[in-house]
Amino acid sequence: MPRIDSTVTHLSSSLSTLGEFGLISRITAGVSPGGSVITGIGDDAAVTSLSAGMQLLTSTDMLLEDVHFRRAWHDPYRLGRKSLGVSISDIAAMGGIPRWALLSLAIPSDLPLDFIDEFMRGFLAMASENQVFLVGGDTCSSRSGLAVSVTIMGEQYPDLIVRRAGAMPDDDIWVTGTLGDAALGLKLAEDAGFCPAPPAEKSLQNQSPPNTHCSPDRAGGGMQSLLSRLLDPNPQVLAALTLAEAGLVTAMIDVSDGILADYGHIAEQSGVGGRILLEDIPFSHSFHSCTASFPAIPYHLALSGGEDYELCFTADRSNREKIADCMEKCGIAMTRIGIVTRFPGVTVVNTDGTPYNSRAEGFNHFR
Numbered sequence: 383m384p385r386i387d388s389t390v391t392h393l394s395s396s397l398s399t400l401g402e403f404g405l406i407s408r409i410t411a412g413v414s415p416g417g418s419v420i421t422g423i424g425d426d427a428a429v430t431s432l433s434a435g436m437q438l439l440t441s442t443d444m445l446l447e448d449v450h451f452r453r454a455w456h457d458p459y460r461l462g463r464k465s466l467g468v469s470i471s472d473i474a475a476m477g478g479i480p481r482w483a484l485l486s487l488a489i490p491s492d493l494p495l496d497f498i499d500e501f502m503r504g505f506l507a508m509a510s511e512n513q514v515f516l517v518g519g520d521t522c523s524s525r526s527g528l529a530v531s532v533t534i535m536g537e538q539y540p541d542l543i544v545r546r547a548g549a550m551p552d553d554d555i556w557v558t559g560t561l562g563d564a565a566l567g568l569k570l571a572e573d574a575g576f577c578p579a580p581p582a583e584k585s586l587q588n589q590s591p592p593n594t595h596c597s598p599d600r601a602g603g604g605m606q607s608l609l610s611r612l613l614d615p616n617p618q619v620l621a622a623l624t625l626a627e628a629g630l631v632t633a634m635i636d637v638s639d640g641i642l643a644d645y646g647h648i649a650e651q652s653g654v655g656g657r658i659l660l661e662d663i664p665f666s667h668s669f670h671s672c673t674a675s676f677p678a679i680p681y682h683l684a685l686s687g688g689e690d691y692e693l694c695f696t697a698d699r700s701n702r703e704k705i706a707d708c709m710e711k712c713g714i715a716m717t718r719i720g721i722v723t724r725f726p727g728v729t730v731v732n733t734d735g736t737p738y739n740s741r742a743e744g745f746n747h748f749r
């Protein structure tokens with residue numbers, strides 16, 4: 383890529399018939415050249431142009447079948463969207479502008495060509511919505527499931543890049559959107575033995591879930607809206623860029639492993655602690671309606687559930703009004719959920735001030 387290097391030697395007959403270069407042509411058919419791409423797909427390496435004065439931000443993510451997704455659950459269109467969306471979320475979390483992506487696929491022999499077509503349609507839709515250009519990648523065969531690797535590059539002026547280190551004692555701790563929807567959707571679907579339906583065409587532009595009544599027993603709209611948070615997360619690029627460019631935040635991270643784990647990274651790298659108030663954690667209407675019959679609110683899904691892809695950031699208290707203005711400008715809810723403390727350790731407290739006994743600390747792949 384830019385050559386898509388290929389070792390496609392054990393693919394299915396349809397893929398074999400298509401051949402290495404046919405597959406690459408099919409994968410890259412919808413790719414359009416962008417203004418900042420000088421040489422894109424087709425050469426040995428991509429040539430891109432950084433904007434004057436900006437620095438390069440780079441991040442990479444893997445999505446493995448039966449580790450990060452299940453093919454029976456995840457329709458290829460939304461898997462394509464998510465594969466790029468989670469990487470865009472990492473650039474946004476640094477206050478960066480997402481620009482270019484590399485996509486590598488290890489493809490099992492039983493994967494239908496239609497799956498690849500739909501995956502690419504989703505991937506390129508997410509790219510287009512965020513002005514990201516696919517500039518290269520790799521393909522090979524896989525003997526144990528589909529593997530997707532995305533490398534994303536972005537850029538930003540040095541003084542606008544926001545790191546995890548930077549939170550100061552007495553700063554406010556904020557989150558965008560709502561927490562726990564993806565984890566609740568997964569739990570309800572697993573409990574019901576339910577397989578998500580492919581999305582209707584009009585719902586493919588996934589944003590916040592609608593406030594529908596939830597009927598988990600019948601796999602109704604409420605569960606589908608929770609599941610759309612899991613299957614098709616929406617990276618908070620606009621909110622992140624607005625906050626970063628206004629110089630309002632001291633530290634930022636995207637919430638991929640649960641707020642406890644992810645704020646924990648900010649606290650650790652900033653050399654501070656934190657106090658999170660349970661009653662201030664924002665939940666969606668779908669979350670509330672789907673848990674109305676539960677004996678207690680399952681706070682642990684928001685604290686440790688993961689896959690929210692919202693932003694957690696810290697900011698000086700004097701910026702509260704400016705952040706409210708920012709929220710209005712972006713149309714994205716931002717909620718204060720706690721305070722940065724001088725001493726290390728992150729605690730969660732109940733309404734009456736007593737400590738909440740959290741059951742987990744976030745998703746950890748190696749536990």
Ligand SMILES: [Mg+2]
Binds near residue numbers: 472636638
């Ligand atoms: Mg991240």
